[in-house]
Amino acid sequence: MERPDLSGASPEVIAYIEALEARLAEFEAAETSGERRETSFEPDEAPTTVNVITVSAGGFAKRTPRHLYSRQRRGGMGVFDLEAPANDAPAFLAVADASDSLLLLTNQGRVFRVAVADIPEREVRSKGESLLARFPMRPDERLAVVLPDRSAESAFLVLVTERGQVRRIARQYMGASLQPGVVLLDPREGGAPAAACWSSGADDLFLVTRAGLAIRFAERLAPMRGCLGIRVEPGDRVVSVVATKPEGGVFLLSEDGKGTIRLMSGFTANKSPGAGGKVAMKAGAVVGAAAVEEDSDVFIISRLGKIIRFRAGETPAKEGVVQGVHCMALRADECVALVSAPAPTG
Numbered sequence: 001m002e003r004p005d006l007s008g009a010s011p012e013v014i015a016y017i018e019a020l021e022a023r024l025a026e027f028e029a030a031e032t033s034g035e036r037r038e039t040s041f042e043p044d045e046a047p048t049t050v051n052v053i054t055v056s057a058g059g060f061a062k063r064t065p066r067h068l069y070s071r072q073r074r075g076g077m078g079v080f081d082l083e084a085p086a087n088d089a090p091a092f093l094a095v096a097d098a099s100d101s102l103l104l105l106t107n108q109g110r111v112f113r114v115a116v117a118d119i120p121e122r123e124v125r126s127k128g129e130s131l132l133a134r135f136p137m138r139p140d141e142r143l144a145v146v147l148p149d150r151s152a153e154s155a156f157l158v159l160v161t162e163r164g165q166v167r168r169i170a171r172q173y174m175g176a177s178l179q180p181g182v183v184l185l186d187p188r189e190g191g192a193p194a195a196a197c198w199s200s201g202a203d204d205l206f207l208v209t210r211a212g213l214a215i216r217f218a219e220r221l222a223p224m225r226g227c228l229g230i231r232v233e234p235g236d237r238v239v240s241v242v243a244t245k246p247e248g249g250v251f252l253l254s255e256d257g258k259g260t261i262r263l264m265s266g267f268t269a270n271k272s273p274g275a276g277g278k279v280a281m282k283a284g285a286v287v288g289a290a291a292v293e294e295d296s297d298v299f300i301i302s303r304l305g306k307i308i309r310f311r312a313g314e315t316p317a318k319e320g321v322v323q324g325v326h327c328m329a330l331r332a333d334e335c336v337a338l339v340s341a342p343a344p345t346g
Helices: 011-032
Strands: 050-056 060-065 090-097 101-106 110-115 143-148 156-161 165-170 193-199 204-209 213-218 238-244 249-254 258-263 286-292 297-302 306-311 335-341
Touching (some): 090 101, 143 193, 156 238, 238 249, 238 286, 249 335, 286 335
Parallel strands (some): 193 238
Antiparallel strands (some): 101 110, 156 165, 156 193, 249 258, 249 286, 297 335
């Protein structure tokens, strides 16, 4: 079949077509050499009330039941997901039950709560609606962190700023009585919020920067009033914080679609917070990290709105520094966010 004229197509459509052509060429080469690659998707899980929530940088969001996302093999193409307004790329991912709530933290340190059930439920590829239109946003205020409310099952909410300041907030301050727009931290002290996670009070905190540097220390070493968690070099910034255990593993993802599971058994904990980071992953730009088990599901979304789901166990776990393996096929695209979720039961 002759390729049609694409001169009037958008760059996103052209990039996707070129990626499909490249993938097809790989399959044809494999057939010619007598090799066959596994390309089928795993069967969907049973219908569930657990949702995958995709949110754009500008706050447009939708939720889609998790069972509608078929698992692909690591390195697959993914499928198009959130359709946001032009120049408003996807930026956040969350997995939460329809009965849960999300916490929306802005770059000015304010927090808002929204019920997952109030987020429009849509099919996999569909448009979202504005979350921020419901709240009184200040000038130049934008989303910085999106995470499910786990205060009922956790001890602390851990916040980290772009410049590495860490603050722990006891769960009793984060419950249903949380006042909309309350300030959780002052961005004049360490920069805007960059990442957050829930902790048990006895975890290790693993902070990761965009340059692939990280630090690990016991969360009890971070005072409630806050402290410097990692010394961040100029031009770098914190992108993620993960509550983990000494025997745990953390999935790291780079902008170019490569990922690795870094085992904490191979990453020595510091005796105190505030030091410079050590290399956690050899990558040009790390976009995020998430605690995983071997049977966890990993969801990754790209700037062009493609999303992929695969098992974490398909990514080799390493104690040392590596560049990572391909987790998502990209062409004229880049990864922007990831989230992990426990494997479905039953």
